[in-house]
Amino acid sequence: MSYLRYAALGDSFTEGVGDPDPDLPNGVRGWADRVADELARLDPQSRYANLAIRGRKLGPVIDEQVGPALALDPDLITIYAGGNDILRPKVDIDALMSDYDDAVARLSASGARIVLFTAHDPGGWPLFNALRGRFAIYNEGVREIADRHGATIVDFWRIEDYRDVRLWDFDRLHMSSAGHQRMAIAVLDALGVDHSLRPLELAPLPELSAAQQRAENWRWLTEFAGPWIGRRLRGTSSGDALSPKYPTLR
Template sequence: MAFERYVALGDSFTEGVGDPDPSRPNGLRGWADLVAGELARHSEDFAYANLAIRGRLLRPIIDEQLDAAVAMRPDLVTIYAGGNNLMRPKLDLDALAAEYDEAIGKLAATGARILMWTAYDGSWAPVFRALRGRWAVYNELVREIADRHGATIVDFWRFDEYRDLRMWDFDRLHMSAAGHRNMAIRVLDLLGVEHTLEPVQLGELPAKTRAEERAENLEWARAFLIPWVGRRLRGVSSGDGVTPKYPELAPVRF
């Protein structure tokens, strides 16, 4: 089917962090922009809005983005929310799911096709291994919400291709340009939409010595992990002062 009014909600995942493009608002492209560009090929009346802002927890996403999205009368909505909550030391998953459920119910009432994401299983990376149980419970709650409201699940948990670090940005938390393109293809295929995006071909992963791996891990900790922890301690968000890339529905110009 051809979609005409696509609204993307969420955090850095949907804003496009990890896929830089200086020609676009916020200096980012990302999978949602790629999807919008392909959807625009199938409808002369297509319009797109992207309300996502990096660093947003679930509650701010609901407070800042939900009513605006509903008012746009979309026929397609994508939302990935709660990922930043999952990284916090303390979390009430049942309360989080209740908030998410109410939000999806409001989106479903518009009649739009809704796509929701499971969290990715990053337990193969040692620093994230301790969070696997929390992610798994979150995913089951998200599946229940999707079933209740007729939403479609994009099952990131099962996308094994993301075990390749080249699918991730230097911070190992956001997808790289290749990761975003692969996600766009996953979404378009799930929607059954023909597209022109070329599959990601990374080739064989180069072998690294333990010393090289150790050096990379130390650089990652210095450049990302320590500053990230520092922001958490200071109560600072990467999204402070950031505005949505495309706050209103508009024709695609890219």
């Protein structure tokens, strides 16, 4: 099966944060680009738009991306949204999922193939472990939405490969290049699309002493966790000054 008009919606997960490429818009590649490359390999007429912007909560994803995506008349739409809402100190998950359901209903009514994602299991990450219950509730809501609208689901929570730290970027929040490659494989497999992707070769796991591990944790706290928490408190986002990578089909 091939798709000729693919639109990707969402936040940093779909924009490609953690998979750097300075030659591309916003300086990142990501799993959606990798999926699009495979679709184009199968059919050179295939076109791709990526409207995702890092830091976007569900409301802005719906308000800024759903309408423009539908205007492109896509036959394939991927959307992941709501993760940034779950990370806020307070969130009404029932209201969040109701809004998500309405958005997916609009997308599904277009006749396009819709792909949704559960969130990754944050258990084991110190900063996010306390939110594990929230993510589990969110994931069940996503599964219900997928069932209701006949969407394809990529169950990120259940992909065991992501227990490997090498599939994660330094910030421990975004996937590394190897993680994005693995996600592209999961999406293409879920769609039943024949593809040539294989997992990227991983470097050996570093053997860190206790002192080196403490130093690494401190670097993570000062270079990522501290600034990230600061943006949450100020109500700002790393994507505030950014535009979509590919707002039209290319």
